[in-house]
Amino acid sequence: xxxxxxxxxxxxxxxxxxxxxxxxxxxxxxxxxxxxxxxxxxxxxxxxxxxxxxxxxxxxxxxxxxxxxxxxxxxxxxxxxxxxxxxxxxxxxxxxxxxxxxxxxxxxxxxxxxxxxxxxxxxxxxx
Amino acid sequence: xxxxxxxxxxxxxxxxxxxxxxxxxxxxxxxxxxxxxxxxxxxxxxxxxxxxxxxxxxxxxxxxxxxxxxxxxxxxxxxxxxxxxxxxxxxxxxxxxxxxxxxxxxxxxxxxxxxxxxxxxxxxxxxxxxxxxxxxxxxxxxx
Ligand SMILES: Nc1ncnc2c1ncn2[C@@H]1O[C@H](COP(=O)(O)OP(=O)(O)O)[C@@H](O)[C@H]1O
Ligand SMILES: [Mg+2]
Numbered sequence: 001x002x003x004x005x006x007x008x009x010x011x012x013x014x015x016x017x018x019x020x021x022x023x024x025x026x027x028x029x030x031x032x033x034x035x036x037x038x039x040x041x042x043x044x045x046x047x048x049x050x051x052x053x054x055x056x057x058x059x060x061x062x063x064x065x066x067x068x069x070x071x072x073x074x075x076x077x078x079x080x081x082x083x084x085x086x087x088x089x090x091x092x093x094x095x096x097x098x099x100x101x102x103x104x105x106x107x108x109x110x111x112x113x114x115x116x117x118x119x120x121x122x123x124x125x126x127x
Numbered sequence: 128x129x130x131x132x133x134x135x136x137x138x139x140x141x142x143x144x145x146x147x148x149x150x151x152x153x154x155x156x157x158x159x160x161x162x163x164x165x166x167x168x169x170x171x172x173x174x175x176x177x178x179x180x181x182x183x184x185x186x187x188x189x190x191x192x193x194x195x196x197x198x199x200x201x202x203x204x205x206x207x208x209x210x211x212x213x214x215x216x217x218x219x220x221x222x223x224x225x226x227x228x229x230x231x232x233x234x235x236x237x238x239x240x241x242x243x244x245x246x247x248x249x250x251x252x253x254x255x256x257x258x259x260x261x262x263x264x265x266x267x268x269x270x
Contacts (some may be wrong), residue, residue: 022151022154024148024150025147025150026147055172055175056154056172056175056176057176058176058180058183059236059237059240059243060183063237087171087173091169091172091173091176094173094243094246095243095246095247096229096242096243096246097239097243
């Protein structure tokens with residue numbers, strides 16, 4: 001199966017989306033543009049990205065994800081990335097891709113709590 | 128039983144890399160090879176990710192963005208593993224040691240593809256010279 005972003009769902013002013021499958025580069029960039037536009041269009045204050053369906057994240061995919069998070073933050077929304085598979089996390093650390101700036105949580109429930117805390121307390125103080 | 132590391136003929140994958148959708152085929156082939164060799168999920172993920180980086184380099188740096196992958200099973204003593212050989216006839220790498228250093232990139236990239244791939248596998252060998260193409264061989268062994 002090739003990769004895709006599932007439908008963007010909205011709960012309150014938070015957007016939820018899940019990425020799944022094996023993402024080629026064009027698809028990753030298309031998802032980045034689409035989600036960034038959706039945040040701008042809806043004026044969402046938060047976005048939850050579920051990546052539990054991604055079994056491979058290489059440097060390109062990681063870089064585009066990080067860039068998307070930066071853009072969405074510029075639009076005034078907080079982003080939580082949830083569900084990174086343990087094997088993917090281990091691989092990313094060993095690859096050396098700088099992902100430390102991402103706010104991550106184990107699952108969607110914890111991610112929503114993290115988003116609420118980020119939006120209440122701001123990013124810097126959330127740690 | 129083999130005592131020298133050698134390929135097992137069955138299940139060899141030969142893949143032409145010439146388009147970025149080939150990245151998907153490369154990852155799929157490496158996943159199948161990892162499973163045949165009995166690698167665990169973490170090692171499978173590391174092998175696929177390393178291969179994805181090397182295939183990406185072919186698309187980015189090789190002449191005409193063309194190259195190929197051969198992926199095969201290997202055995203040594205009673206151990207099993209996967210060997211993946213990425214070859215292109217591109218411009219080659221002038222300074223292989225530099226290219227294997229974190230952060231070194233001639234394209235404004237992250238410079239983590241080659242050194243990162245090296246960390247992810249058990250063995251990575253680069254054979255390259257300016258004008259004579261590049262071959263990168265990686266091996267990942269079952270624990
Ligand atoms: N197949 C190749 N052919 C020619 N040069 C290559 C090839 N693969 C890698 N290189 C060189 O090695 C450098 C480091 O590669 P890499 O670690 O993947 O980082 P990046 O792709 O981000 O530059 C590249 O910038 C390029 O100069
Ligand atoms: Mg690279």
